[in-house]
Each structure stands twice: as structure tokens, then as C-alpha cells.
Amino acid sequence: MSATYTAAATLPEALAALASGARPVAGGTDLVVGARQGKAPLPDSLVAIHGLAELRGIAETGGGGLRIGALVSHADLVAHPAVRERYTALADASAIVGSHATRHVGTLGGNVMNASPAMETGGPLICFGAEAVLVSESGERRVAVADLLTGPGRTAARPDELLVAIELPAAAGGSCYARLEYRRQMEIAVVGATCAVTLEGARIGSARVAITALTPRIVRVPDAESALAGGDGGAGAVQAAGDAAAAAAQPISDVRASADYRRAMAAVIARRAVTAAIARARGSSDSVPIPASPALHGADRD
Amino acid sequence: MRYDAVLNVNGTDFPVEIEPHRSLLSVVRTELGMPGSKEGCDDSECGACMMLLDGRPVNSCSYLALQADGRKIVTVEGLADGGELHPLQRQFLAQGGVQCGFCTPGMLISAKALLDQNPAPSEDEIRIALSGNLCRCTGYQGIVRAVQAAAAEIA
Ligand SMILES: Cc1cc2nc3c(=O)[nH]c(=O)nc-3n(C[C@H](O)[C@H](O)[C@H](O)COP(=O)(O)OP(=O)(O)OC[C@H]3O[C@@H](n4cnc5c(N)ncnc54)[C@H](O)[C@@H]3O)c2cc1C
Ligand code: FES
Ligand code: FES
Numbered sequence: 020m021s022a023t024y025t026a027a028a029t030l031p032e033a034l035a036a037l038a039s040g041a042r043p044v045a046g047g048t049d050l051v052v053g054a055r056q057g058k059a060p061l062p063d064s065l066v067a068i069h070g071l072a073e074l075r076g077i078a079e080t081g082g083g084g085l086r087i088g089a090l091v092s093h094a095d096l097v098a099h100p101a102v103r104e105r106y107t108a109l110a111d112a113s114a115i116v117g118s119h120a121t122r123h124v125g126t127l128g129g130n131v132m133n134a135s136p137a138m139e140t141g142g143p144l145i146c147f148g149a150e151a152v153l154v155s156e157s158g159e160r161r162v163a164v165a166d167l168l169t170g171p172g173r174t175a176a177r178p179d180e181l182l183v184a185i186e187l188p189a190a191a192g193g194s195c196y197a198r199l200e201y202r203r204q205m206e207i208a209v210v211g212a213t214c215a216v217t218l219e220g221a222r223i224g225s226a227r228v229a230i231t232a233l234t235p236r237i238v239r240v241p242d243a244e245s246a247l248a249g250g251d252g253g254a255g256a257v258q259a260a261g262d263a264a265a266a267a268a269q270p271i272s273d274v275r276a277s278a279d280y281r282r283a284m285a286a287v288i289a290r291r292a293v294t295a296a297i298a299r300a301r302g303s304s305d306s307v308p309i310p311a312s313p314a315l316h317g318a319d320r321d
Numbered sequence: 322m323r324y325d326a327v328l329n330v331n332g333t334d335f336p337v338e339i340e341p342h343r344s345l346l347s348v349v350r351t352e353l354g355m356p357g358s359k360e361g362c363d364d365s366e367c368g369a370c371m372m373l374l375d376g377r378p379v380n381s382c383s384y385l386a387l388q389a390d391g392r393k394i395v396t397v398e399g400l401a402d403g404g405e406l407h408p409l410q411r412q413f414l415a416q417g418g419v420q421c422g423f424c425t426p427g428m429l430i431s432a433k434a435l436l437d438q439n440p441a442p443s444e445d446e447i448r449i450a451l452s453g454n455l456c457r458c459t460g461y462q463g464i465v466r467a468v469q470a471a472a473a474e475i476a
Contacts, residue, residue, distance in 0.1 A: 022322065022340065022341040022342055023322055023341065024322075024324055024341035024385075024387055026387065026388070026390065044385065044388070047383065047384060047385055047388065048365065048380075048383065051344075051383050051384065051385060052364055052365045052380075052383045054342075055344075055363055055364040055365075055382070055383055056364045061341075061342050065341055065385075067385070067387065067388050069388055094377075117365075117453065118368070118452050118453025118454075119378050119431065119434065119435070119449070119450050119452075119453060120365075120368070120371060120377075120378040120379055120380050120431070120453050121365070121380075121453065123377040123378055123379070124374075124377070124379050124380070124384065203449070203452065204449060204452035204453065205366070205452055205453055
């Protein structure tokens with residue numbers, strides 16, 4: 020094996036390595052684990068980015084949003100008060116990634132750039148209108164996360180571009196990410212749904228809904244959003260939003276679930292996300308992550 | 322190509338020369354001769370290889386050893402204080418948390434990571450913290466009891 024490795028100490032060093040063809044490794048919980056499982060061999064040329072201070076930290080932006088460094092771990096996201104309060108769906112998502120070890124080692128940047136259609140943070144980021152900040156030797160550009168994720172394992176980023184941060188615009192209201200899972204940890208989403216709503220008085224103002232693990236890439240569901248926007252957020256609207264999510268699904272059958280079951284569960288999980296998002300917008304402090312099954316309601320999961 | 326790195330394991334610096342694809346687990350077990358951490362699955366499913374990296378749990382079978390260069394690693398060999406077992410180790414023995422023992426090093430490390438962060442965990446928090454560690458023998462009850470007993474003892 021004639022593999023090469025550098026541990027980048029500075030951003031320019033990392034960018035130079037990418038320009039000469041190296042693949043970045045952050046926590047390695049997708050890249051290295053995938054290689055060990057035989058999904059894809061480890062790239063011959065690696066640049067480790069875990070030491071880059073520029074990619075760390077969560078900071079408030081001038082516009083009332085947040086800038087989250089690409090190296091921020093799922094554990095750090097879940098623990099961050101502003102993420103929990105203002106971007107609750109993102110905290111829901113990071114809280115259920117893998118196990119404790121996965122959440123400490125796995126990064127937001129790696130989750131996004133791995134671009135799995137079943138990955139947890141994509142739905143929340145898309146619903147919050149997040150932008151990816153991509154940097155290469157030729158400069159910086161911003162791409163909406165919705166446009167960054169182009170297909171299973173594919174992104175709109177060039178190989179010489181490093182994701183340095185995710186920027187979230189200001190958010191008001193409430194949000195939730197829920198997934199169908201067969202066990203509480205060490206699981207991947209069988210079906211996932213995100214909802215973020217704002218309130219106008221007692222009524223729903225705007226609504227965003229996205230589905231996960233139901234389409235080749237995580238997408239918003241405009242019909243679910245219009246079923247909610249301007250309405251009373253009552254049972255009828257929630258039902259309609261869930262039905263729209265199921266109608267938008269293009270589920271596959273695999274070892275984890277049949278396509279029919281996934282479609283049926285799409286409505287259930289979308290309703291759960293919508294209900295919790297509305298409740299949170301109205302001030303309820305449902306636990307993070309939202310309990311995966313009603314049987315777990317009241318369990319101490321926070 | 323091989324690269325130089327220094328792994329600080331249980332407080333001692335070990336200079337090593339290793340290829341990029343080598344896992345932290347394989348280097349600690351075979352290069353450094355510390356076989357306490359186990360290889361169950363070698364792809365992040367079972368937790369038998371759990372170590373602490375800068376105080377946080379990592380599945381060392383799936384972590385590149387070179388990425389641990391210059392960082393602090395704790396393995397099960399680092400838990401006892403000289404001849405004195407760590408309270409977690411003592412309670413695993415006392416509460417029936419060990420049968421074949423294969424999962425035990427990883428369980429102890431995950432439990433230590435939990436108690437370092439949360440000295441008084443609920444039973445549910447213990448189960449979640451240990452969910453990346455599989456045990457095929459004990460049925461987990463003795464393990465959970467052991468962590469509760471150790472937490473009470475340390476407090
Ligand atoms: C046991 C286990 C359970 C898991 N459970 C879940 C789960 O429930 N939900 C879920 O969504 N995921 C899960 N994962 C997948 C994984 O842990 C997450 O996707 C994690 O966030 C990946 O981050 P990382 O830093 O480890 O990525 P890495 O493996 O280091 O990188 C992943 C990919 O992104 C690229 N990359 C990384 N950082 C950057 C960057 N800054 N710029 C450009 N490219 C970059 C890499 O080149 C690679 O292609 C699980 C993994 C394991 C091992
Ligand atoms: S050997 Fe590392 S998780 Fe199983
Ligand atoms: S004691 Fe045998 S696997 Fe846990």
C-alpha cells in the first residue's frame with residue numbers, strides 16, 4: 020500500500036492537499052468505517068482535517084443566525100443551547116446519530132458531505148435554509164444545503180473544495196426531526212421527517228417540511244408545507260401534511276423495510292414531526308430528541 | 322509509505338511508524354503490546370475496541386492511528402491505579418457485569434466516559450451511553466447495576 024497522509028495544521032495546507040487530489044477525513048465514521056465494511060476502499064491520498072481550528076466552534080452571526088464549523092461534532096451540537104432552542108430539529112437529529120462514540124467523533128461536515136439520503140442532519144438543515152460555506156484555493160462560495168445534496172453520496176462540491184462551515188439564517192417558531200427506527204441507538208433512519216413552523220398569532224405562518232430516506236436525496240415537500248401554512252395547525256392540517264409527505268415519497272424496498280411500509284410510515288413520521296414542531300412553536304418543551312415511539316413518551320431521554 | 326507519530330497511551334508517549342490505513346486499535350494491540358482493547362467486529366458495531374481519545378469515547382478499530390498523533394488515549398489498561406482497581410472494574414466484578422469478559426474493556430471505557438461527563442446518570446442514561454457496546458453474555462442487567470454502584474461509590 021503506497022497510501023499518503025497529511026495532517027493539515029492550517030486551512031491553506033488542507034486546501035493545497037485537496038488541490039493535489041487528497042480526500043479529507045474528519046472523524047472517519049463514514050469514510051473509515053465504510054472502507055472497513057468494504058463499501059469503498061480508503062482513498063490512497065488522505066488529508067486529516069481534525070486539527071483545523073478554523074473549522075471548529077459555533078458562533079452567532081450578525082443576522083441572528085448561527086455559523087457552525089464543519090468539525091463540530093454531533094455531541095457538541097446536541098449540547099449547544101442555541102441549537103436546542105432555536106434549531107431544535109437539528110438537535111433532535113444529532114442526538115440520535117449512532118452511539119455516544121459516533122456522536123463525539125462524527126462531525127456535521129462529514130454527515131453533510133457524505134450525502135447519504137438517510138442521513139440525519141440534512142432534513143433540518145434544508146428546512147432551516149442552511150448554506151454550506153465551501154472554500155478552495157480559488158476562493159469561497161456558498162451553496163444552499165438543498166442544492167449541495169445532489170444524490171446518494173453525491174454533492175455539488177468540487178473535490179478541491181472543503182466545507183468549512185454551515186450557516187443557518189435566523190429562525191423563529193418551532194421545529195422537529197423524527198425518524199422511524201427499530202431501536203433507540205446505533206440505528207439509521209428507516210423513514211425520517213422534519214418540520215419547522217412559524218406562528219402568526221394562533222395560526223401557522225410559514226411551514227417547511229422535508230422527508231428523509233424516502234427519496235434519492237432529501238427534499239422538501241411543498242404540498243405538505245401549503246397544507247400547513249396559514250392554517251390552524253389542527254388535526255386536519257396535520258393529516259393532510261402527512262398524506263402529502265407520503266405522496267412525495269419514492270421509497271425503496273430493502274432489508275430494513277418494504278417500499279409500502281416506508282410509504283405508510285412516511286405519513287406517520289411526518290405527522291409526528293409536524294405535531295411536535297407546532298407544539299414547540301407554541302411553547303411546549305418536548306424533550307430532545309423527540310421520543311421515537313409513543314411507547315417511549317415520558318422516558319427520560321433528554 | 323510509513324509516517325512517524327507519537328501516541329500518548331495511558332500517560333506514556335509511544336513513538337510509532339505506521340501506514341495511513343492502520344487503525345488505532347491494531348497499533349495499540351500489536352505495535353504497543355496492549356491487548357486489553359478487543360476487536361469484535363472491526364467496523365464500529367460492537368464497541369469492544371472502545372478507547373478514550375482526549376477524554377471522549379472512540380471506536381478505535383475504525384479510527385486512523387495517525388489521527389491520534391499527539392493526542393491522549395486511555396485504554397482499559399489505564400483504569401486501575403497501580404494495583405487498585407477502578408471502582409467501575411470492582412463493581413463489574415461484584416455485580417455480575419462480567420461473564421466471558423470480551424466486551425468488558427469496551428464497556429468499562431464507555432462507562433468511564435459517561436461518569437466523567439455525568440457523575441449521577443439515570444438508568445436510561447446508562448443504557449444509552451452503553452448502547453454502542455454489545456454483550457452476548459450478561460443480558461446487560463449486571464453491567465447497568467455495576468455502573469450505578471460505581472457512580473454511587475465515586476460520588
Ligand atoms: C456506528 C455508526 C452509526 C451511525 N449512525 C448514524 C446515524 O444514525 N445517522 C447519520 O446520519 N449518520 C450515522 N453514521 C454516519 C456518520 O457517523 C455521520 O455521517 C458523521 O457525521 C460523519 O462525520 P465524520 O466526521 O466521521 O465524517 P468522515 O467519515 O470523516 O467523512 C465523511 C465524508 O465527508 C467528507 N468530508 C468530511 N469532512 C469534510 C469537509 N469539511 N469538507 C469536505 N468534505 C468532507 C469525507 O471526505 C468523506 O467523504 C453512523 C456511523 C457509524 C459508524
Ligand atoms: S471492534 Fe471496534 S466496534 Fe467492534
Ligand atoms: S461478558 Fe461476554 S460479551 Fe459481555
